[in-house]
Amino acid sequence: MKWHKSTLEIPTRGKGLYSFSGHVNAQLRVWQVQQGMCFLFCPHTSASLTINENYDPSAQADLEKSLDKFVPENAGWYTHDLEGPDDATSHIRAMLTDSGLSIPVDDGNLSLGTWQGVYLFEHRARVQRRQVLVRVLDLSE
């Protein structure tokens, strides 16, 4: 049993979904993990994680638009707006999605379904440099 640690850097250019499944699988190959559990953690309060459809860009567009609909910037009742109209909304959108993901690893890869991708969900409008903590419990035989 081994414990692997690294931090992914993900640059973002405005709101939206940024896929990083490939980066995690590449890291698993470097570590030569065959099976175990992969824990991903987003140490930000205005960006989050989610797993969803990785094939058709229209699905991702609808996911992004859904948060604009649920948590609109012009709702008028936010009090936490020091950093702009995407301040309170970013925290609320982060709460409705995931701060962390726990994904099984088998045969050297994340055991995602055929249509699943792992995404960083950026909720801020301006350019950011985000981190994702990657932890792997390596139970290769």
Place this chain on the structure above:
Amino acid sequence: MKWHKSTLEIPTRGKGLYSFSGHVNAQLRVWQVQQGMCFLFCPHTSASLTINENYDPSAQADLEKSLDKFVPENAGWYTHDLEGPDDATSHIRAMLTDSGLSIPVDDGNLSLGTWQGVYLFEHRARVQRRQVLVRVLDLSE
């Protein structure tokens, strides 16, 4: 320390909550796990997982209805509708609930609260055959 793996098959007959806590506990007994962590992962983008009230069917009905209210099929702005009116809505509903659950195991069972049950949340209207990956880190003494 041991690592146990299996895949549950859960047939669904339309949208709604399908309890499977009992199936997981039965599998824990087969593996003779006394304590540890159980990781459940749903490898689908139009079904998801959630933990919620297991006693009164009216609570489950309200949970199902709440997603119909938040993410209505007739909202009119979805672009991802190749597979029908429940296509984009399924992915959005999956995003708002859970792709994975991490539950402690104690005394041979999931350490759920008295009123908690583990559910697959089916978001598609037609009959499906869903999978849930079950992984258990067995830390029995």
Place this chain on the structure above:
Amino acid sequence: MKWHKSTLEIPTRGKGLYSFSGHVNAQLRVWQVQQGMCFLFCPHTSASLTINENYDPSAQADLEKSLDKFVPENAGWYTHDLEGPDDATSHIRAMLTDSGLSIPVDDGNLSLGTWQGVYLFEHRARVQRRQVLVRVLDLSE
């Protein structure tokens, strides 16, 4: 490798966010955990967990208010109301947030971002005594 277990008791005095990051870090010090994974689990169906902004109280106020907006008590369509107007809404609010959190531990503390705090989200109006199950996979070298 060690496995640590405890249960935190968190008294609540009505709806809202109750920070408990400090309690978890104090427990990590008692166990002398240097690195590993911390799993937090909420065994209730009308309270939940979330990670979010820990600095400006206005951010927390907006998070609380957002659930009042999404899941209003006077929506009129809830059928599960035996325990009052905050009955169905509590379960729905729990579903939209988290039943469990998985957080890396490094250098003896939860590896939270600078602005992140761990919160119990109480969805019931009356005074409660809540529990959070704390499990730590201790991988200190």
